[in-house]
Amino acid sequence: MTPKILIIGAGELGLSLIRSLTSHPAHPSVSVLLRASSSTDLSTYPIKVVHGDISSTAEELTPLLEGYDIVISATGFAGGPNSQLNLAHAVLEAGVPHYFPWQFGVDYDLIGRGSSQPLFDEQLDVRDLLRSQDKTKWTIVSTGLFTSFLFHPSFGVVDLDSSTGKATVNALGGWSNGITVTSAEDIGRITSKIVLDNPDIPQGVVYIASDTIKFEDVSKEVERVGWKVDRKIITVEELEVRRKRDPEDVGPKYALIWARNIGVSWDVGVTWNGKRGIEVESLREWVDRNLPRP
Ligand SMILES: NC(=O)c1ccc[n+]([C@@H]2O[C@H](COP(=O)([O-])OP(=O)(O)OC[C@H]3O[C@@H](n4cnc5c(N)ncnc54)[C@H](OP(=O)(O)O)[C@@H]3O)[C@@H](O)[C@H]2O)c1
Numbered sequence: 350m351t352p353k354i355l356i357i358g359a360g361e362l363g364l365s366l367i368r369s370l371t372s373h374p375a376h377p378s379v380s381v382l383l384r385a386s387s388s389t390d391l392s393t394y395p396i397k398v399v400h401g402d403i404s405s406t407a408e409e410l411t412p413l414l415e416g417y418d419i420v421i422s423a424t425g426f427a428g429g430p431n432s433q434l435n436l437a438h439a440v441l442e443a444g445v446p447h448y449f450p451w452q453f454g455v456d457y458d459l460i461g462r463g464s465s466q467p468l469f470d471e472q473l474d475v476r477d478l479l480r481s482q483d484k485t486k487w488t489i490v491s492t493g494l495f496t497s498f499l500f501h502p503s504f505g506v507v508d509l510d511s512s513t514g515k516a517t518v519n520a521l522g523g524w525s526n527g528i529t530v531t532s533a534e535d536i537g538r539i540t541s542k543i544v545l546d547n548p549d550i551p552q553g554v555v556y557i558a559s560d561t562i563k564f565e566d567v568s569k570e571v572e573r574v575g576w577k578v579d580r581k582i583i584t585v586e587e588l589e590v591r592r593k594r595d596p597e598d599v600g601p602k603y604a605l606i607w608a609r610n611i612g613v614s615w616d617v618g619v620t621w622n623g624k625r626g627i628e629v630e631s632l633r634e635w636v637d638r639n640l641p642r643p
Contacts, residue, residue, distance in 0.1 A: 351377050351474055352378070352419050352545075353377070353380070353417045354378065354379050354380070354419045354420075354421065355379075355380045355381070355417040355419070355420045355421070356370070356379065356382070356421050357381075357401075357422045357423060357451075358381075358382070358423040358425070359387075359389045359423070360425065360427075361495065361533045362533055362536060363381065363423035364533075364537075365533040365534055366422075366423055366537045366541070367537075368537060369540070370537075370541050371395050374542050374611040377544075378397075379395070380396060380398070381398055381399070382398075382400070382401045382403075383398055384400065384559050385400040399413060400635055402428075403424055403428040403432045403434075403436050404429055404432050405435075407435050407442060409589050410439035412443070414443035414445055415443045415444070417445060418445075419446070419447045419544060420447075420449070421540070422449065422450050422452075422542075423451065427467050432474055433450065433475050435616075436450075437478050438478070441445060441478070441482060441484065441485050444484065447485070447486045447487065447550060448485050448486070448487045449487070449488050449489070449490065449540070450475050450489060450591045452472055452476075453490055454494075455606060455612050456554075456613070457472040457612070458473070458612070460606065460612040464605075464606060465588075465603075465604075465606060465609075466593060466602045466605075468611050471568050476489070478542070487553075488553065488555055489553070489554045489613075490536070490539075490555055490557055491555065491557065492529075492541065493528065493558060493561075493614065493626070494507045494528055495530070495532070495533055495536070496530040496531065496533075496560075497533060498517035499528065500639075502514070503600060504600075504604070505519060505521075505600050505604050506520075506567065506604075507567065507571060509641060511641065511643065514577055515576065515578070515579060515643075516643075517576050517578075517580075518564070518579070518581075519582070520567075520568075520580070520581070520582045521583055521604050521608040522582075522607065522608035524563060524568075524580075524582065525564075526563060526608070526613075526614075527562070527563055527613065527614030528561070529614040529617075530558070530559055530560050530631065530632060530635075531560075531629075532629075535557070535559045536631045539557045540557075540628060542627065545553060545642065556619065557621050558617045558622070559630050559632070560615075560617065560629070560630075560632045561617055566632065567632070568604055570633060570636045573633075573636070574636060574637075574642055575643050583604065583608065592605065
């Protein structure tokens with residue numbers, strides 16, 4: 350029987366999941382939960398839209414989640430503090446058989462509580478809740494950084510100035526620090542395989558990766574496509590000063606996670622996709638396809 354799947358959110362990750370799941374030969378039934386105010390147009394996809402808001406109470410969310418075999422959250426941290434934990438409570442209350450929480454990111458277990466990014470503690474609260482029960486099966490897909498986010502100005506690693514053709518590449522912590530990246534397209538494709546290619550969906554934390562590189566590789570890639578690169582190291586100490594100066598600024602909170610170099614990289618060879626020889630998009634291929642030229 351084909352599963353009934355609910356995807357929550359249709360942003361960068363949600364759209365990639367929608368594309369991969371709806372084009373999979375298993376032809377699952379796919380619904381997508383969007384806020385009633387959302388301007389996202391999904392009319393070209395063979396999906397059903399349902400309306401809801403993950404910042405509502407667990408009691409309000411529960412009935413929206415009933416009747417699905419698999420729920421996948423693709424909202425990012427968009428719902429604000431407590432929304433991921435709230436959603437996990439609603440999923441359990443609704444008796445969803447299998448849940449993929451929004452944990453498409455770094456190794457929160459290894460990073461631990463009390464990190465520079467307080468939202469990460471909530472990810473651990475969700476893990477504790479899921480681990481404390483055995484009614485709802487769950488799978489966390491650990492992806493590292495979205496490849497696109499590595500080049501996003503707000504991440505503070507790559508800064509392109511098209512008026513001069515100059516780029517600054519900042520190494521967080523040091524040039525040899527590792528970064529695992531997975532493109533949104535690969536996350537969608539591999540997650541669809543995890544969900545639909547196996548009679549028994551793997552449970553627990555599943556690591557995937559498009560590529561694992563070092564900050565020095567990022568600077569070489571930017572240079573390779575024609576930018577004149579200025580290289581800087583931003584140290585943990587520097588980021589701590591910035592964080593104390595402006596506690597509301599999320600930039601240094603995120604950057605510190607990579608500068609500390611714990612739980613942010615793993616070998617592609619040990620990943621779910623690596624072990625199965627699934628083709629993925631390397632950093633070089635992503636740069637060729639997406640990075641603007643000077
Ligand atoms: N590991 C990483 O590197 C990482 C992790 C997360 C995000 N990011 C980066 O951050 C950006 C966000 O990516 P994303 O796909 O996670 O998120 P996104 O593109 O911002 O999409 C979020 C989705 O959630 C919906 N949403 C927001 N608030 C909601 C609510 N209260 N209730 C229900 N739905 C809600 C949005 O719908 P509306 O149309 O209603 O707004 C949207 O469809 C990307 O650029 C990504 O690269 C990176």
